[in-house]
Amino acid sequence: KAGVTQTPRYLIKTRGQQVTLSCSPISGHRSVSWYQQTPGQGLQFLFEYFSETQRNKGNFPGRFSGRQFSNSRSEMNVSTLELGDSALYLCASSVRQGYEQYFGPGTRLTVT
């Protein structure tokens, strides 16, 4: 079974721009979560989607948003990028909420 895939793997954007990251979960998994990982803050939870609905949300500003499609694929969007948004963005999928999560390789976002 294919693992969680994330595209693109690397991204360089300029401050003020917006970006969309994509995540394809493991086949049959209906829950997708997003995390931001930085050296200073560690792993921080962004949001979780299950059956196309946002179920949980972390403490991030409204510039961070996401959605999930009927095939469980998910996208997250960051608008008005700031230098501090430079991070590794990880997507994780699970069969359903509360079950073990399986992570993708991440998208490395650099904001200049």
Add this chain to the structure above:
Amino acid sequence: GDSVTQMEGPVTLSEEAFLTINCTYTATGYPSLFWYVQYPGEGLQLLLKATKADDKGSNKGFEATYRKETTSFHLEKGSVQVSDSAVYFCALNDFNKFYFGSGTKLNVKP
């Protein structure tokens, strides 16, 4: 609220040494507990899990026991290898929310 506390790293060991990485948690409900490992440039990989008190999770020579009385889930391995060098994360799931520790970097020297 719920939280996970891990020992700070880095932990540096010689090959074949015994490994313990401490993890304690605070939870409102009855959480499931997990250990994840992250190799350089990669995402997190599930290493092992335990879903109730006294359960022992094990995988690839690593093991951890869910201790409700001490709210702990310490990771152990009897003989580490250079290839075990990575960052290890302890995590819990409570009421469908995941909480991760800050990670412990392990360096194994030949």
